[in-house]
């Protein structure tokens with residue numbers, strides 16, 4: 540995929556994601572793996588109003604090749620996800636209410652989703668009886684340290700679809716733009732269901748340690 544194609548797809552994705560309220564203020568950042576390296580959003584832009592000027596281009600080694608302004612503060616997390624998951628072509632980082640709250644309510648190191656038909660919106664999940672595990676990492680303003688934590692976890696439990704950063708948001712991957720958006724929408728639906736379930740059943744009853 541050419542850089543310009545990836546940028547166009549991310550601009551459109553930004554409008555779609557923003558309309559759903561999942562990247563409030565200037566929260567979130569988006570990226571793609573391309574033929575020549577990576578494109579990542581520059582820091583501080585409203586993801587609903589991205590233009591071609593709002594992207595920084597990198598080569599395969601992560602050296603900046605094009606674009607003005609500061610790269611996203613979380614660039615290293617994006618590049619790390621591509622390193623860990625060879626099939627990933629797009630990474631979207633979002634800050635929805637459901638992902639932020641759920642990642643705080645669950646005190647453990649993962650959310651295990653089970654019993655939902657909509658789990659099948661995530662590639663590879665074939666049944667509501669399967670368990671879809673989304674790891675949760677404690678937030679850290681040191682993005683290199685956070686990336687290392689994600690890498691260490693991946694060594695023993697490979698990350699497939701997404702990770703949550705506690706009190707912060709979601710990182711979701713896909714093999715193309717359609718898949719990453721489907722994963723994002725599916726997970727947001729499931730997170731909202733879990734929040735509703737916890738409200739009705741009582742928070743303590745549903746929270747895993």
Ligand SMILES: CSC[C@@H](O)[C@@H](O)C(=O)COP(=O)(O)O
Pocket residue numbers: 564565566567568580581582583584610611612613632
């Ligand atoms: C609105 S503050 C959010 C930031 O601290 C960060 O978490 C974020 O997602 C956006 O950072 P950015 O540097 O614009 O890519």
Ligand SMILES: [Zn+2]
Pocket residue numbers: 566567568613632634707708
């Ligand atoms: Zn963020």
